[in-house]
Amino acid sequence: MKERTPEQHAEKMKKKQAAQDKIMATKTAEKGLLIVHTGKGKGKTTAALGMVLRMIGHGKKVGIVQFVKGAMQTGEKTVFDAFPDQVTFKPMGEGFTWNTQDRTRDIASAREAWDEVKRMIADPGYDMVLADELNIVLRYDYLPVEEVVEVLTARPEMKHVVVTGRNAPEALMEAADLVTEMTLVKHPFRGGVKAQAGIEF
Amino acid sequence: MKERTPEQHAEKMKKKQAAQDKIMATKTAEKGLLIVHTGKGKGKTTAALGMVLRMIGHGKKVGIVQFVKGAMQTGEKTVFDAFPDQVTFKPMGEGFTWNTQDRTRDIASAREAWDEVKRMIADPGYDMVLADELNIVLRYDYLPVEEVVEVLTARPEMKHVVVTGRNAPEALMEAADLVTEMTLVKHPFRGGVKAQAGIEF
Numbered sequence: 347m348k349e350r351t352p353e354q355h356a357e358k359m360k361k362k363q364a365a366q367d368k369i370m371a372t373k374t375a376e377k378g379l380l381i382v383h384t385g386k387g388k389g390k391t392t393a394a395l396g397m398v399l400r401m402i403g404h405g406k407k408v409g410i411v412q413f414v415k416g417a418m419q420t421g422e423k424t425v426f427d428a429f430p431d432q433v434t435f436k437p438m439g440e441g442f443t444w445n446t447q448d449r450t451r452d453i454a455s456a457r458e459a460w461d462e463v464k465r466m467i468a469d470p471g472y473d474m475v476l477a478d479e480l481n482i483v484l485r486y487d488y489l490p491v492e493e494v495v496e497v498l499t500a501r502p503e504m505k506h507v508v509v510t511g512r513n514a515p516e517a518l519m520e521a522a523d524l525v526t527e528m529t530l531v532k533h534p535f536r537g538g539v540k541a542q543a544g545i546e547f
Numbered sequence: 548m549k550e551r552t553p554e555q556h557a558e559k560m561k562k563k564q565a566a567q568d569k570i571m572a573t574k575t576a577e578k579g580l581l582i583v584h585t586g587k588g589k590g591k592t593t594a595a596l597g598m599v600l601r602m603i604g605h606g607k608k609v610g611i612v613q614f615v616k617g618a619m620q621t622g623e624k625t626v627f628d629a630f631p632d633q634v635t636f637k638p639m640g641e642g643f644t645w646n647t648q649d650r651t652r653d654i655a656s657a658r659e660a661w662d663e664v665k666r667m668i669a670d671p672g673y674d675m676v677l678a679d680e681l682n683i684v685l686r687y688d689y690l691p692v693e694e695v696v697e698v699l700t701a702r703p704e705m706k707h708v709v710v711t712g713r714n715a716p717e718a719l720m721e722a723a724d725l726v727t728e729m730t731l732v733k734h735p736f737r738g739g740v741k742a743q744a745g746i747e748f
Contacts, residue, residue, distance in 0.1 A: 383590065387727045393590035395597030403622025421604025428629055525732035526588045531720065 378505040379523040380498055384481060384514035387528030394476050394508045395422055401506075402432050406473035409466035412437045413459045413511075414479040434472075436462050439479070449488075456488035467501050474506040481511025484518070491515045579706040580724040581699055585682060585715035588729030595677050595709045596623055602707075603633050607674035610667035613638045614660045614712075615680040635673075637663050640680070650689075657689035668702050675707040682712025685719070692716045 381397075383390040401408050410426070415437055426433040438459035460483075466475045484491050495517050498507055509518065519525050582598075584591035602609050611627070616638055627634040639660035661684075667676045685692050696718050699708055710719065720726050 385730070388725065389584065389590060389594035389597070389727050389729070392597030392601070393594035393729075395600050396590070396593030396595065399596050399600050399626050400593070400622045403625040405625075421601045424604040424606075425600050425626075425630075429626075519732065522733060524589065526590050527730040527732050528590070528594075529586070529728040529730055531726035531728050 377503055378501060378507070380501070380521060381506065381508045382481075382514050382519055382522045382525045383508070383510045383528065384512060384519070384525065385527035385529055386512060387530040389528045390510040390512075391478055393526070393528070394478065394510050397474070397508060398433065398476060399425075401474050402429050405432070407432050407434075407471055408474045408476065409434045409463075409469070409472040410436065410476045410478065411459050411462045411466070412439060412478045413456065413483050414439045434466070438462060439483075452486070453488045456483045459483075460489055460494070464497055467497065467505055467507065470502065472505070474508065476508045477510070479511045480509045481514045481518070483511075484515050485511075485513045491517050494518070495521050578704055579702060579708070581702070581722060582707065582709045582725045582727075583682075583715050583720055583723045584709070584711045584727050584729065585713060585720070586728035586730055587713060588731040590729045591711040591713075592679055594727070594729070595679065595711050598675070598709060599634065599677060600626075602675050603630050606633070608633050608635075608672055609675045609677065610635045610664075610670075610673040611637065611677045611679065612660050612663045612667070613640060613679045614657065614684050615640045635667070639663060640684075653687070654689045657684045660684075661690055661695070665698055668698065668706060668708065671703065673706070675709065677709045678711070680712040681710045682715045682719070684712075685716050686712070686714045692718050695719070696722050 383393055398408050398410065410433065412435075423435060426435045436459070439455055460480075463475060463477050463480070466472045480489075480494070483489055484494060498509075498518070499521050501507055509522075514525070584594055599609050599611065611634065613636075624636060624638075627636045637660070640656055661681075664676060664678050664681070667673050681690075681695070684690055685695060696716075699710075699719070700722050702708055710723075715726070
């Protein structure tokens with residue numbers, strides 16, 4: 347694997363950098379991106395939270411809508427609360443009833459969360475909107491994929507939208523500017539370790 | 548793909564949840580995890596930053612050592628500065644000289660950053676240590692993989708360590724509790740869009 351000497355690597359890296367610089371010089375468009383984090387691995391929501399952290403650091407404003415409320419309490423709210431002028435956090439999906447199988451109620455809950463996302467996308471006050479676990483809702487047909495893709499595609503030019511969750515629908519991935527798939531290589535749950543604060547939630 | 552009805556999905560999810568609850572009940576061990584984010588996709592450092600955000604939210608303390616200083620300024624420092632009692636950020640790797648090919652200087656720089664990581668791992672004040680882009684340094688043999696794996700494996704029991712960067716060495720992945728590979732599916736740079744604040748840096 348390491349057939350090159352470090353010096354050759356450095357030389358290769360230098361050339362690569364020069365080539366990249368040249369390409370980047372031609373990339374002048376700044377626009378809002380539609381970003382999708384999917385796959386079965388860890389890190390979909392976590393990577394989105396990292397983007398939120400960076401947006402805060404750049405003085406930008408972020409709206410977050412959580413489509414599926416987890417059983418576990420999340421630690422991130424404390425951090426969001428430290429930046430009340432920059433982060434609006436809407437933990438929706440309270441009505442999700444995977445256990446009681448009340449589909450009507452789930453659809454209403456999904457619709458309510460989606461309306462909040464649409465409001466944030468339309469509101470010029472937000473630089474980024476994070477629709478956390480929206481893919482799950484789409485997977486269960488609680489919202490029509492066509493409507494969601496249409497709204498996301500027609501978003502204001504400078505608006506970043508991040509969508510997370512397993513099983514991102516094909517149409518959404520098609521519409522996205524950036525799709526990252528998180529692949530699970532190794533997971534501690536298989537080794538007898540329970541979910542822990544700061545790592546899993 | 549969606550051969551089941553939503554009700555059947557819900558039923559399946561319910562059963563899956565019950566099975567997971569049962570498994571989780573047997574997982575009582577709480578221990579510090581060695582976590583590796585690798586792969587060519589976006590989100591390795593970003594997902595680590597999301598973990599940092601969550602740790603902050605849980606009142607935990609995090610030490611961050613940046614092994615390779617990027618050309619771009621990062622926004623995250625502003626956020627870290629808001630939690631001075633919880634986050635120690637050490638942007639090392641200033642000396643990295645991919646362009647000038649001064650291998651001796653790079654090795655010294657890598658060693659200095661690694662010493663800082665070791666200090667943080669030994670310091671009971673830190674709940675998590677993030678060694679950002681350590682994999683890059685290992686890839687170039689600027690630090691011996693064996694030494695790094697030995698120190699990380701022998702870390703205090705409750706200490707979480709997160710290592711990021713492409714090309715994680717096999718021995719490190721073997722030693723890790725959790726390995727996530729970020730796979731690039733689609734990237735906006737290919738479409739003429741430049742790197743933007745909050746997204747890329």
